[in-house]
Amino acid sequence: MPGPLGNMWRRRRVLERTMQAQVEKLAGALGWLPFHIPSNVLVCPTCGNKIYRGVRRGFPDLMLVRTERLPPGRLRWLELKTPTGSLDDDQRLVHALLRRSGESVDVIRPKDLERLLGILRDGQS
Numbered sequence: 001m002p003g004p005l006g007n008m009w010r011r012r013r014v015l016e017r018t019m020q021a022q023v024e025k026l027a028g029a030l031g032w033l034p035f036h037i038p039s040n041v042l043v044c045p046t047c048g049n050k051i052y053r054g055v056r057r058g059f060p061d062l063m064l065v066r067t068e069r070l071p072p073g074r075l076r077w078l079e080l081k082t083p084t085g086s087l088d089d090d091q092r093l094v095h096a097l098l099r100r101s102g103e104s105v106d107v108i109r110p111k112d113l114e115r116l117l118g119i120l121r122d123g124q125s
Helices: 003-011 017-031 087-098 108-124
Strands: 032-035 041-043 049-054 062-067 076-080 105-109
Touching: 017 032, 017 076, 032 076, 032 108, 076 087, 087 105, 105 108
Parallel strands: 076 105
Antiparallel strands: 032 062, 041 049, 062 076
């Protein structure tokens, strides 16, 4: 699975939602239960502003919890970005607060496949 996944990520532009589906599948295969809480964004038809409901802006894309296949450990938080995507101020703030609370937050791009595999295999980055 990692071979084809790596080739797919390297050969063409990958949408974040495609990347997320692949990461969720890989995480599940390696002993993690991935959680994604959708942002529930509405766009105001009058002004075009985004209205976020239910989840605060900046919340990471995925929370990973170890299943019985791995020894107990901390949660892992993943922010998935395309090669040109960047963190916004809200994401930087939430990531900093999670890290301050002792949580591990990783920003994963297509070029980070080997690092992602290390995280998923043994919980280390």
